[in-house]
Amino acid sequence: MFAALSDGLQRGRTEYPAPRWRVLLGDQDVTGKLAPRLVSLSITECRSEQADQLDITLSDHDGLLELPRRGVVVRVFLGWSDSRGMVDKGTFEVDEVEFSGPPDVITLRARSADMSNALRTRATRSFHKTTIKAIVETIAKAHKLTPVVGTFGGTKIAHIDQTDESDLAFLNRIGKRYDAVATIKEGKLLFLPIGKGDTASGKEMPTIELTRRDGDAIRYQVADRDSYTGVHASWQDKGKAKRRHVLAGVIGNAKRLRQLYASEEDALEAARAEWARLQRGTATLRFELAYGRPDLAPQTKVRMLGTKALISSTVWLLSRVTHKLDDGGLTTSCEGETADARKTDDDPSDGDLPTIEDGAE
Structure with missing residues (x-):
């Protein structure tokens, strides 16, 4: 029997x-x-x-x-x-x-291997009346890399100094102002928007759908991030010798950026970028897949279906991915944040508000 x-x-x-x-x-x-x-x-x-x-x-x-x-x-x-x-x-x-x-x-x-020592060597130089694309191309050429620049490529830079910092750190300092990230993949120097989930080719990745059946464990966490309602940034109006302010988000408990920017445009971009970063970090998702997914990588966008409605309805942008092979099989662990907190420029809730002068707040 x-x-x-x-x-x-x-x-x-x-x-x-x-x-x-x-x-x-x-x-x-x-x-x-x-x-x-x-x-x-x-x-x-x-x-x-x-x-x-x-x-x-x-x-x-x-x-x-x-x-x-x-x-x-x-x-x-x-x-x-x-x-x-x-x-x-x-x-x-x-x-x-x-x-x-x-x-x-x-x-x-x-x-x-793409992270060469030369790219991490500290340097001091200046860029004047140029664009983000031109800066990325200059650095990529010096390291024999192919430049890939996202939507900010045509953004004008009046003047910026690289002072005793590596080329990669310098690019990421610029990236922080525009909510972009600089990294190296497959012989390419990438400068891409964080929330868009772009690939090394510069094209946007499709969203991958996962379910609870794919995973071993899941952890969702949401925080107020000090309940910020927006971000203030300041710029120097040289014509009127006044310091002015712009706002991304709404008036209330707005975070203030310490740096003084050279123009209203620079200040507003920095405020928008920081506001997007704060919003993305409000909710985080960590999960483990019992059957590993080697195709998952940072900047991949995913949906986790079959969970709480708030989790399943959110598109998550992966920020850190670990693949492990051992006697337990091939597994994948991921960390992610909400995919795109940056609103479009024509959204009235974004920071295109009238400039606020000192003493007028």
Whole structure:
């Protein structure tokens, strides 16, 4: 009886896809050599100037594994055995090697190979009467990268100084003013709006729908962020020798930006960007997927269906994604925020309000 039942279960068994991975060391495929020793492999992808990180932990139970040298370039693919296949997760340069035990293991840590040391070298220079696109193109050319600039490319910059800061930090300082992010992916220097979910090609990503059945755990959190109703920014009206103010949002408990901007346009852009950032951060979503999704990455937009109505109706923009492969399978952990808090310029609730002079508030 039990044998017949077992045979029936075997015949009706559902075949589940298995995790697949591939590691290239330079041009050499070393997957077969690493497979018997692999303890875990994880990739953490971040938004902004922080480099993506690869961690590979290998068993050295027999003491025969040599410590790899730093500086080698590793390329990783992750995916499944079904039609989804594997996703190229990019190249990484090993910059840290650790040996520990017992049990004896060797851990390799590598950062995104696109984040070259030259791009992180501090520099001092000035840009005058130019555009964001021209600045990005100048920096990209110096580092042999392809520039990709989003909707702010034509924005004019009267004058800006880069003072003892890296090119990437400098671009992200500009990005903060316009609610954009500068990063490097696939040999491209990207300067893209944060809330739009653009790809490395500059095109907007489609929204991916997930359900509770895809996940292991979920955590939604909402906060008042000090109950700010808007953001004030100040600018110097040189013609009338007065300091003036603009507002993004509505009058009330508005946050004040400390920097004094050179023009009304600059001040309003900065106020709008900070107001969008505050609104995005009001609600956050963290979730884990039992069946990993290597196609998910920062700037991906997702919907989490089958949850509370407020969560399911929101489009979430991923800001941090971790893919992990170990004896528990291939899993993905994500952190996200509301996708696009920046309103359109013709929305009357945005900060296109009359300039407020000192003493007139």
